[in-house]
Amino acid sequence: MAVITSPLIGYLNPGKHFTSLGGLATLVVTLAIIPLLFVIYNSLQLSPTQWLGLWSSRLPELLQNTLSLAVLVSIGSVTLGVSSAWWISRREFPGRKLAVWLMILPLTIPTYVFAHIYTSLLEEDGWLGKLWIMLTGNADSIPDLYNIWGVTLVLSLAGFSYVFLLARTSLSQSTRTLEEAARIQGASPIEVFWRVNLPLLRPAIAAGLAVVVLHVLSDFGAVSMLQFQTFTLSIYLQMSGRFDYQAAAGLSMVLVMLSLTFLVLERFFRKRQQYYSARQSRQQPVRKATPFETAMIWLWLGFITLLAFGLPIAWMLSWSWEAWTQGLINSDFWTYTGNSLLVACIAASIAVLAALPVAFYNARRRSLGSQTLLQLSSVGFVLPGPVIALGIISVLLAQLPFLYGGLAALVIAVVIRFLPLAVQSQDAAMAQLTPSVEEVGRSLGAGPLENLWRVVLPMVRGGMATAWVLVFIDTLKELPATLILRPTGFDTLPVRIWIEASEEMLELAAPAALMLVIGTLPVLWIMMGSKTSNNSSAT
Numbered sequence: 366m367a368v369i370t371s372p373l374i375g376y377l378n379p380g381k382h383f384t385s386l387g388g389l390a391t392l393v394v395t396l397a398i399i400p401l402l403f404v405i406y407n408s409l410q411l412s413p414t415q416w417l418g419l420w421s422s423r424l425p426e427l428l429q430n431t432l433s434l435a436v437l438v439s440i441g442s443v444t445l446g447v448s449s450a451w452w453i454s455r456r457e458f459p460g461r462k463l464a465v466w467l468m469i470l471p472l473t474i475p476t477y478v479f480a481h482i483y484t485s486l487l488e489e490d491g492w493l494g495k496l497w498i499m500l501t502g503n504a505d506s507i508p509d510l511y512n513i514w515g516v517t518l519v520l521s522l523a524g525f526s527y528v529f530l531l532a533r534t535s536l537s538q539s540t541r542t543l544e545e546a547a548r549i550q551g552a553s554p555i556e557v558f559w560r561v562n563l564p565l566l567r568p569a570i571a572a573g574l575a576v577v578v579l580h581v582l583s584d585f586g587a588v589s590m591l592q593f594q595t596f597t598l599s600i601y602l603q604m605s606g607r608f609d610y611q612a613a614a615g616l617s618m619v620l621v622m623l624s625l626t627f628l629v630l631e632r633f634f635r636k637r638q639q640y641y642s643a644r645q646s647r648q649q650p651v652r653k654a655t656p657f658e659t660a661m662i663w664l665w666l667g668f669i670t671l672l673a674f675g676l677p678i679a680w681m682l683s684w685s686w687e688a689w690t691q692g693l694i695n696s697d698f699w700t701y702t703g704n705s706l707l708v709a710c711i712a713a714s715i716a717v718l719a720a721l722p723v724a725f726y727n728a729r730r731r732s733l734g735s736q737t738l739l740q741l742s743s744v745g746f747v748l749p750g751p752v753i754a755l756g757i758i759s760v761l762l763a764q765l766p767f768l769y770g771g772l773a774a775l776v777i778a779v780v781i782r783f784l785p786l787a788v789q790s791q792d793a794a795m796a797q798l799t800p801s802v803e804e805v806g807r808s809l810g811a812g813p814l815e816n817l818w819r820v821v822l823p824m825v826r827g828g829m830a831t832a833w834v835l836v837f838i839d840t841l842k843e844l845p846a847t848l849i850l851r852p853t854g855f856d857t858l859p860v861r862i863w864i865e866a867s868e869e870m871l872e873l874a875a876p877a878a879l880m881l882v883i884g885t886l887p888v889l890w891i892m893m894g895s896k897t898s899n900n901s902s903a904t
Contacts, residue, residue, distance in 0.1 A: 387734070390726040393719045394738045397781050400756030401744045404621060407614030419615055423599060427616070431595045431623070434513060434520070435581045441521030442577045443570060445669055446528025452662045454536035456654040464666050465533070471673040472526045473885040475842040475859065477586025478878045479519045481866045482677045484510055484590070492680075516593045520581055522673040527580075528573035535569035575628065579746045582624050585845040586859075590866065596620040597749040601845060604751055617752045624747035628740075678882065684875030694876055698861075702880050705841055705857040708772070709884075712779040713837040717829055719780065720787035727792055739792065743785040750845030753778050757850065775850040779843055783836045790832035834888040841884055858884075 411419075449468050453461060486493040489504050497507050509515065588598045596616055603613035654662060688694050723742050727735040745753065757778045761769040768774055844859040851860065858877040865874035 386722055386726050387730070389722040390735075390738050393723055393784075394741045397784050398741050398744050399760055400748050400753040400781060401621065403756035403759055404614050404617045404748065404752060407611050408618040410611050411615050415611070416615065419612065423616070424619065427594060427596050427599055428619075430513065430593065431582065431620075434516060434593070434595060435578050437513065437517040438520045438524060438581050439574050439578060441517055442525040442528045443574065445521065445525035445673075446573060447532050447570065449525075449666055449669060450529045450532035450536055452666070454533050455651060456658060456662060457651045458654040458659045458662055460663070464662075467666065467670045467674065468529045468533075469526050469889065471522060472838065473882045473889065474523065474674070474677055474878075475586060475844070475862075475881065476519060476523045476580075476584055477590055477844060477859070477866075478862060478881070479523050479677065480510070480516075480587040480590040481862070481874060482680050482878075483515075483519060485871060486676065486680060492676075511591050511593070513593060516587055516591050519587045519591070520584065523587070524577040524580055525669075525673070527576045528570060531569040531573040578627055579624060582620060582627075583746070583749045585750060586863075596623075597751070597845075600749055601751045604755060605849075610755065613752070613755070617748065620749065621747050628743070628747070678879075681875045681879040681882070684871050685879045688872040688876050691872065693872060698876060698880075701856050701858050701861050701877065702884070704855055705859070705881075706884060708775060708779065708847075708857065709837045709840040712776050712783070712840045713833045715776065716780045716784050716787040716836045717791070717833050720784060720791050720832060721829075723788050724791035739788065742788045745782040746785045748782075750778075750782060750843065751849060753782050754846045754849040757781075770852055772852055772855065775847060775852070775855075778846045778850050779840050782843065782846060783839050786835040786839065787832040790835060791829060837888050838885050841881060 449464075453464050453468070458464075483493075485491050487497075487507055487510060488494050489498065489507065494504075494507050498504050510518070582595075583597055584595070585597045585601060588595045589601070596619065600613045600616050600620070603609045603616065685694075720742070723738055727739045748756075757774055758769065761774055768777075842859060844863060847857055847860055848863065851857065856864075858881050861877045862874050862881075865871075865877070
């Protein structure tokens with residue numbers, strides 16, 4: 366492999382600084398793959414007879430349920446995300462900026478909250494249940510969510526925003542030259558969309574679906590509340606109910622292989638589909654929507670908003686008001702809120718710092734080794750929370766027993782779980798970092814640490830801020846790892862939602878769910894503000 370000679374590469378490549386950076390990245394990744402090593406070790410302890418028993422009793426059903434759910438949620442997320450992104454990016458209409466926010470606000474609601482709210486709404490005395498009875502006159506025909514279609518609805522509403530964000534970015538940054546050429550050739554608007562826009566959107570859709578599918582494969586909250594058997598729920602039941610850790614590890618190994626297969630295929634096909642637009646292509650102004658188009662746009666976006674945010678937030682506000690009037694929001698509730706914010710802030714900060722050497726090493730080395738470290742750092746995406754928690758418990762009991770039962774164990778598990786978010790965000794920012802700028806700092810006498818602090822970090826702070834926000838949001842909503850690893854008496858908002866929902870205490874579950882949304886909004890605002898400023902500067 367050829368070595369590029371430059372002041373920057375010279376000090377990073379063969380020298381001790383580059384070796385130290387690679388060693389630090391290797392250390393971070395080694396710690397991150399501990400749960401995966403636990404899964405591999407325990408799954409190897411299964412005998413052929415035990416594997417045969419798993420296949421005959423559980424695996425066919427779990428494979429069918431999990432893969433079918435992933436396909437259906439992908440279809441739902443693409444339908445909602447791409448359609449809303451296209452209208453918002455291609456038409457100027459009253460309330461357009463508000464519409465962007467309405468499409469991303471569902472990210473603030475965890476899947477288990479969606480599941481709990483919609484099962485409550487569709488009961489006979491729920492809002493939707495009463496509406497259904499009024500329209501049909503038949504209480505027995507109220508839709509049942511305890512099946513694959515109910516789980517698909519919940520996970521699609523919770524996940525389509527990922528596809529929307531990436532599709533909207535792609536549509537906003539793309540030029541209209543190809544669309545104009547297609548129209549000149551006589552293509553109708555529908556043909557332009559299917560034959561021009563949609564192929565250009567494939568990389569963005571693929572990236573969004575990667576996030577959606579990985580969330581589906583590792584989801585625990587929605588599938589457990591709706592009692593739909595997938596790998597994650599079955600693994601949790603094997604661990605918590607039967608204490609069969611080897612069977613849980615075997616199921617986890619199959620889930621890991623599914624996730625890795627999907628990631629490899631997604632990257633392979635995305636690499637084969639690269640689209641470029643000419644540098645001189647001009648950006649056309651967004652066409653103003655006609656009154657009819659405006660009505661249709663808001664009819665569709667309003668319908669999505671009603672299901673994905675309007676009804677859930679109205680339910681939270683209604684039952685939170687009931688809890689407030691009954692004096693149920695006491696000091697314990699604010700303790701749970703503080704615990705959630707504390708864990709989220711610590712985990713997000715540690716994850717960003719831990720991801721920095723991995724992303725920086727890959728950005729400057731771009732070798733097979735750096736790519737391997739980057740892929741291995743994504744292990745948190747392919748392992749469900751219960752398995753990560755079990756791996757951490759095993760290591761701590763064997764090597765660091767004084768950490769077991771404390772807050773550190775929970776933070777470690779959460780950092781491993783969401784480290785991929787921090788690594789991917791910073792790697793994307795590092796990829797846009799021009800080496801010549803760093804060379805200038807080196808030529809002016811700046812040392813490695815000074816160059817990192819005064820040149821590199823200021824230029825990638827947007828990616829680091831995005832990484833911190835993403836980890837913070839997902840940590841705030843994390844349930845299974847927290848259920849297993851939280852210290853005694855240390856409850857968080859997700860844990861309280863889980864407990865109160867299990868006991869049908871709606872007036873106690875609603876305030877916790879509402880506080881999760883409120884706690885997520887400021888960091889979501891920061892992320893969107895950062896994206897807006899970056900787009901403006903790029904323009």
